[in-house]
Amino acid sequence: GESVGLHLPTLSVQEGDNSIINCAYSNSASDYFIWYKQESGKGPQFIIDIRSNMDKRQGQRVTVLLNKTVKHLSLQIAATQPGDSAVYFCAEIPISSGSARQLTFGSGTQLTVLP
Amino acid sequence: NAGVTQTPKFRILKIGQSMTLQCTQDMNHNYMYWYRQDPGMGLKLIYYSVGAGITDKGEVPNGYNVSRSTTEDFPLRLELAAPSQTSVYFCASSYRPGTNEKLFFGSGTQLSVL
Numbered sequence: 001g002e003s004v005g006l007h008l009p010t011l012s013v014q015e016g017d018n019s020i021i022n023c024a025y026s027n028s029a030s031d032y033f034i035w036y037k038q039e040s041g042k043g044p045q046f047i048i049d050i051r052s053n054m055d056k057r058q059g060q061r062v063t064v065l066l067n068k069t070v071k072h073l074s075l076q077i078a079a080t081q082p083g084d085s086a087v088y089f090c091a092e093i094p095i096s097s098g099s100a101r102q103l104t105f106g107s108g109t110q111l112t113v114l115p
Numbered sequence: 116n117a118g119v120t121q122t123p124k125f126r127i128l129k130i131g132q133s134m135t136l137q138c139t140q141d142m143n144h145n146y147m148y149w150y151r152q153d154p155g156m157g158l159k160l161i162y163y164s165v166g167a168g169i170t171d172k173g174e175v176p177n178g179y180n181v182s183r184s185t186t187e188d189f190p191l192r193l194e195l196a197a198p199s200q201t202s203v204y205f206c207a208s209s210y211r212p213g214t215n216e217k218l219f220f221g222s223g224t225q226l227s228v229l
Contacts, residue, residue: 041223043207043220043221043222046218049217
């Protein structure tokens, strides 16, 4: 079946640098995408979302870019801080999920911020 | 505001035992979900509910049962625990799919079946 996947399982960045986490999705019918952050021992925490009618959305220190042509999603974190160290998941809601609006999660990228 | 609360946080079961994972939310969300997360993996949907009295299977429902008698509570039942059910279980809720899709997650229940 179609699924959400990630290019890299791990990413290490220096504190203060910008981070870019990538996600490839295969379901062209998905109309909503979310990025979640999961710290060790905790549940996923919402970061930012984007609908398929948008290419870019900005939050506080985070930006999500959506390229529907190549079915690619990215999360950019500006001035990465130690507290950003976590696993980051992208997730999508395919239109086919109907009224349940079920999220399909990727396997995650471990971001490590180096001092 | 407590959000989504799960109990217990940790549990060890023997093969064949049963247990109920509790989940309650105080945000008056209609939609609730149970996910499992295996080590190094993403979350997989077990069951979901679109409102009190309505439940449906997700991607990996075998070995589990749910009920939704109230808006607040969505317990997950394991009847005959198996080692394959060793995982971290997350309950989540959302307000209004289609307009506000954000899922709010509990802190998880780590279950080991030995």
